[in-house]
Amino acid sequence: MKIKNICCIGAGYVGGPTMAVIAQKCPEINVTVVDINEKRIEAWNDEDVENIPIYEPGLSDVVSEARGRNLFFSTDVDAAIDQADMIFISVNTPTKTYGIGKGMAADLKYIELCARQIARVAKDDKIVVEKSTLPVRTAQALKNILDNTGNGVNYQILSNPEFLAEGTAVDDLMDPDRVLIGGDIDTEEGNEAVQALVDIYAHWIPEDKILTTNVWSSELSKLTANAFLAQRVSSINAMSELCEKTGADVSEVSKAVGMDSRIGSKFLKSSVGFGGSCFQKDILNLVYIAKSFGLNEVADYWHQVILMNDHQKKRFAANIVKTLFNTVSGKKIAFLGWAFKKDTNDTRESSAIYVADYLLNEQAEIVVYDPKVKKEQIYADLDYLNSRSEEENRQRVTVVNQPYEACQDAHAVAVLTEWDEFEGYDWQKIYDNMLKPAFLFDGRKLLDRKKKEEIGFEFYAIGS
Numbered sequence: 163m164k165i166k167n168i169c170c171i172g173a174g175y176v177g178g179p180t181m182a183v184i185a186q187k188c189p190e191i192n193v194t195v196v197d198i199n200e201k202r203i204e205a206w207n208d209e210d211v212e213n214i215p216i217y218e219p220g221l222s223d224v225v226s227e228a229r230g231r232n233l234f235f236s237t238d239v240d241a242a243i244d245q246a247d248m249i250f251i252s253v254n255t256p257t258k259t260y261g262i263g264k265g266m267a268a269d270l271k272y273i274e275l276c277a278r279q280i281a282r283v284a285k286d287d288k289i290v291v292e293k294s295t296l297p298v299r300t301a302q303a304l305k306n307i308l309d310n311t312g313n314g315v316n317y318q319i320l321s322n323p324e325f326l327a328e329g330t331a332v333d334d335l336m337d338p339d340r341v342l343i344g345g346d347i348d349t350e351e352g353n354e355a356v357q358a359l360v361d362i363y364a365h366w367i368p369e370d371k372i373l374t375t376n377v378w379s380s381e382l383s384k385l386t387a388n389a390f391l392a393q394r395v396s397s398i399n400a401m402s403e404l405c406e407k408t409g410a411d412v413s414e415v416s417k418a419v420g421m422d423s424r425i426g427s428k429f430l431k432s433s434v435g436f437g438g439s440c441f442q443k444d445i446l447n448l449v450y451i452a453k454s455f456g457l458n459e460v461a462d463y464w465h466q467v468i469l470m471n472d473h474q475k476k477r478f479a480a481n482i483v484k485t486l487f488n489t490v491s492g493k494k495i496a497f498l499g500w501a502f503k504k505d506t507n508d509t510r511e512s513s514a515i516y517v518a519d520y521l522l523n524e525q526a527e528i529v530v531y532d533p534k535v536k537k538e539q540i541y542a543d544l545d546y547l548n549s550r551s552e553e554e555n556r557q558r559v560t561v562v563n564q565p566y567e568a569c570q571d572a573h574a575v576a577v578l579t580e581w582d583e584f585e586g587y588d589w590q591k592i593y594d595n596m597l598k599p600a601f602l603f604d605g606r607k608l609l610d611r612k613k614k615e616e617i618g619f620e621f622y623a624i625g626s
């Protein structure tokens with residue numbers, strides 16, 4: 163089976179970049195990315211490709227090559243579903259904020275809406291691909307909806323979780339460690355559908371990196387991968403606290419430990435905690451699934467990864483208060499960075515939000531500078547917590563476009579994101595313009611301690 167038309171529902175951090183790369187690599191396939199968010203689609207179609215809604219290194223080049231040729235962005239979801247042979251579902255699957263499973267389970271309402279819309283519109287057979295991260299066995303629910311509410315056409319459901327990391331999305335898509343495709347491999351139709359998707363990826367990915375499994379293994383592998391990655395961060399962060407008490411340096415510990423080839427060196431960097439839209443939500447979802455099967459020990463084991471992460475954010479903020487003579491009331495704290503990691507404008511679950519919230523509860527004044535995050539986003543993140551009124555957030559938090567302006571007259575500077583440019587600043591100038599003693603808190607182990615102490619900073623870094 164040769165795929166000619168692809169539709170992707172959801173033009174977000176996953177749908178946008180993945181489809182842009184598929185379109186670039188498969189010029190004979192028409193790829194239409196649809197979304198109900200008109201503003202987002204408008205931005206994807208902006209004449210100036212630098213204004214596309216998602217910042218990822220290299221993404222604007224890929225989009226400008228394919229857009230208008232075989233890559234299209236649209237709000238006409240029905241039309242794109244109708245024309246497609248293969249439909250990717252790439253919508254958001256946030257943690258539920260209501261009802262059963264509140265705060266733990268994945269909210270699948272957007273997925274279900276997609277399934278019902280596909281069922282209503284489709285007039286010929288379709289392959290439906292789960293690109294969103296979903297609880298294991300969701301394909302069963304999708305199939306039920308499609309088979310029972312559809313127009314009698316046949317559906318094949320595939321699971322094709324996305325392993326890209328924000329900040330390196332384009333490189334990860336161009337040269338992934340593996341591509342995982344789960345399908346109904348016990349049937350001929352299922353195998354054909356799997357092969358159709360394999361053929362797409364085989365345009366640029368060596369076949370030995372394209373892994374095919376049954377649907378359930380594929381769905382569960384994505385949750386497992388995120389749980390393992392986050393667990394490494396929480397493990398090294400747990401050690402960072404012990405380092406601070408004992409005179410060990412967590413960077414030296416991670417280097418020594420990571421050189422063991424059984425452990426490996428990646429994802430062993432201590433920090434103010436992981437953020438991003440995925441790790442927390444996917445682990446909570448995993449915990450919920452384990453609990454729903456009565457596997458309490460499994461659930462508790464993974465839940466600890468989240469508890470450790472919360473602890474790390476809290477103790478970073480608490481240390482700022484303690485170091486500033488036990489009060490930050492009315493004091494100006496400059497935040498360098500708001501994004502959850504460097505090279506992205508995504509702020510979802512960013513540690514900066516929670517550190518700011520803690521310090522605002524202590525009546526601090528916060529000034530934020532981030533190279534890519536817009537002011538409205540920062541206020542929206544704080545408003546979402548509902549900790550105080552929107553007016554108060556705007557009174558107490560200022561967002562500026564210049565790092566030196568952020569640090570001017572500050573009592574303390576805190577590094578919350580590991581943007582490369584931060585170390586290159588004129589730190590003497592920053593020091594000269596701060597109140598003394600000038601406190602500097604490095605939540606990312608990014609800055610050179612010795613140089614900063616020579617300038618005169620009172621320097622604190624996670625894990626040393």
Ligand code: NAI
Nearest residue numbers: 172173174175176197198199252253254255272294295324
């Ligand atoms: P996102 O929130 O950036 O994008 C989702 C988009 O879907 C939104 O623009 C929303 O308007 C749209 N949408 C929701 N319901 C719709 C509907 N019924 N019809 C049309 N459009 C609809 O989310 P993101 O980050 O792209 O994540 C999508 C999925 O991919 C999630 O399940 C996530 O867990 C998973 N994922 C995310 C990764 C990441 O780095 N962000 C990495 C790997 C997987």
